[in-house]
Amino acid sequence: MEKIPTFILALPSALLFWFLWQIIRLTWAPNARLPGPWHTKYTGAVKVYKIMNGSGAAWVNDLHRKYGRIVRLSPTEVDFSSVSALKTIHNYRKPFMKSDFYKIFDFIPDVSSVLSTRTPGTHGRFRRLLSGPTSESSVKLVEHIVQAKLDLTIQRMEEEMKAQGFVDVLKWHHFMATDVSGHLSFGESFQMLEQQKKNQYIRDLEATSHLAGVMQFIPWLFFASKKYGLPIFRESHAINARLYSYAEESLYRHKRMQAAEPQTFQPTFFTKLLQAGEKDGDTITFEEIIQNAQLFIIAGSDTTAHTLTYLVWQLSRTENRDIRQRLLTELATLPKDFANDDLKPLPYLNCVISETLRLHAAAPDGLPRAVPAGGAEVDGVFLPEGSVAITQPWSMHRDPEVFPDPERFQPSRWENPTKDMKDSFSAFGNGPRTCLGIHLAYMELRLGTAKFFLKFPESKIANGFEDKDMDMQVSFVMSPKSHKCLLELS
Ligand code: HEM
Numbered sequence: 001m002e003k004i005p006t007f008i009l010a011l012p013s014a015l016l017f018w019f020l021w022q023i024i025r026l027t028w029a030p031n032a033r034l035p036g037p038w039h040t041k042y043t044g045a046v047k048v049y050k051i052m053n054g055s056g057a058a059w060v061n062d063l064h065r066k067y068g069r070i071v072r073l074s075p076t077e078v079d080f081s082s083v084s085a086l087k088t089i090h091n092y093r094k095p096f097m098k099s100d101f102y103k104i105f106d107f108i109p110d111v112s113s114v115l116s117t118r119t120p121g122t123h124g125r126f127r128r129l130l131s132g133p134t135s136e137s138s139v140k141l142v143e144h145i146v147q148a149k150l151d152l153t154i155q156r157m158e159e160e161m162k163a164q165g166f167v168d169v170l171k172w173h174h175f176m177a178t179d180v181s182g183h184l185s186f187g188e189s190f191q192m193l194e195q196q197k198k199n200q201y202i203r204d205l206e207a208t209s210h211l212a213g214v215m216q217f218i219p220w221l222f223f224a225s226k227k228y229g230l231p232i233f234r235e236s237h238a239i240n241a242r243l244y245s246y247a248e249e250s251l252y253r254h255k256r257m258q259a260a261e262p263q264t265f266q267p268t269f270f271t272k273l274l275q276a277g278e279k280d281g282d283t284i285t286f287e288e289i290i291q292n293a294q295l296f297i298i299a300g301s302d303t304t305a306h307t308l309t310y311l312v313w314q315l316s317r318t319e320n321r322d323i324r325q326r327l328l329t330e331l332a333t334l335p336k337d338f339a340n341d342d343l344k345p346l347p348y349l350n351c352v353i354s355e356t357l358r359l360h361a362a363a364p365d366g367l368p369r370a371v372p373a374g375g376a377e378v379d380g381v382f383l384p385e386g387s388v389a390i391t392q393p394w395s396m397h398r399d400p401e402v403f404p405d406p407e408r409f410q411p412s413r414w415e416n417p418t419k420d421m422k423d424s425f426s427a428f429g430n431g432p433r434t435c436l437g438i439h440l441a442y443m444e445l446r447l448g449t450a451k452f453f454l455k456f457p458e459s460k461i462a463n464g465f466e467d468k469d470m471d472m473q474v475s476f477v478m479s480p481k482s483h484k485c486l487l488e489l490s
Contacts, residue, residue, distance in 0.1 A: 187258070
């Protein structure tokens with residue numbers, strides 16, 4: 001009989017030794033002292049499972065109710081639910097950088113976007129270049145585009161109601177928000193509202209976003225398969241290539257049209273950058289523009305569409321009739337051709353929007369940040385370098401000490417908000433990484449709400465559509481479990 005090599009015989013002992021060493025190491029690791037379920041000292045498997053089935057944010061919130069404001073989620077990840085932690089982690093002067101999780105948003109490998117970059121210099125450069133085009137005054141210049149898209153949305157809903165007796169408002173809000181983001185990023189709309197269906201680019205984007213959600217746990221496999229041509233992700237690499245060439249072609253066309261008709265060309269988020277590629281010494285490459293334009297479409301579609309959908313759903317429920325009536329009374333004061341500027345001062349409309357963003361924040365789970373070199377103290381706890389500090393809007397917005405009866409949809413709580421309420425509100429993120437699309441989002445939400453309820457003041461939940469169909473599932477962006485929202489509109 002052939003002799004078995006010694007190293008093979010030694011393998012089980014080596015593995016056992018390694019395993020025991022890991023147990024000892026993790027048992028005595030600094031994060032092991034923190035509150036949290038016992039298994040999170042050793043593994044993040046439960047967290048991964050909860051994220052994969054869409055219940056991660058709710059699970060973390062339950063842990064906060066059980067263990068307090070600091071909860072360990074895995075050997076390296078700790079979630080905080082306090083204003084003080086929020087201020088330390090998302091500090092304007094010394095923020096913690098984004099964690100490697102954000103790599104999933106990089107469609108072009110090694111080219112980052114304003115949302116995904118983990119490098120302070122790159123973030124500052126993108127932010128300086130993009131804050132002008134996304135400012136409140138710039139967004140005002142494109143209000144007519146938003147108004148036209150929303151008018152077409154209402155028309156499509158009316159047609160669908162006549163044809164089938166109920167309307168999937170989520171579908172139309174999704175088409176509207178994506179068409180607006182497409183127009184303002186690529187210089188032309190995807191025309192999904194006009195054609196009444198998703199185009200290939202959006203189907204590809206959805207497929208790749210879904211894959212990215214899974215890939216966050218095994219990113220090396222995805223990149224290795226691309227580098228070495230492994231067949232396992234061939235289709236998704238083909239999708240990425242299609243997305244890239246669509247974005248490239250659109251931006252080239254945008255550039256050509258802009259050069260041909262400089263006087264009449266409608267400005268977009270990227271008009272100035274495509275013209276010069278630089279501003280006050282900051283430069284941006286064409287690939288970086290492509291990456292950022294794609295990111296703006298992802299960041300600006302489901303977020304706005306789902307928020308607007310939860311808002312109209314809440315106000316169409318029988319139990320919230322009084323809330324809707326109060327809003328309708330306020331909307332009745334508007335001039336016929338109202339604009340965003342007429343809506344901004346309406347107090348109750350803004351309360352309804354804030355309450356929707358509190359209870360149905362579109363990106364409600366962890367905003368993970370890497371603990372800086374040398375470690376850092378958060379809420380009196382020292383986190384070693386290599387740890388990830390997380391704050392999640394879902395828990396911040398459901399703290400019963402800040403928002404009494406937190407699961408109740410109660411817009412009036414925003415009439416006289418406490419300092420704690422304002423400080424805890426993080427639907428658009430916090431600190432230097434706050435949402436760049438906030439002015440566009442508020443414009444779409446205000447105009448979308450006013451136009452909807454002035455046209456359909458008697459909207460109600462469609463027969464057979466249940467509350468559980470709107471249960472929130474979170475895969476970074478939150479969406480209704482049923483992926484639809486059926487209402488009867490009149
Ligand atoms: C109701 C609608 C929206 C909500 C709730 C929302 C929420 C957020 C949140 C929570 C973040 C921070 C993410 C993080 O820290 O990881 C963020 C960042 C961002 N959002 Fe939004 N967003 C909305 C609409 C939009 C729109 C319409 C756009 C653009 C078209 C947009 C573009 C961005 C960008 C570019 C960032 C990255 C900013 C940075 O890292 O400096 N968002 N958004």
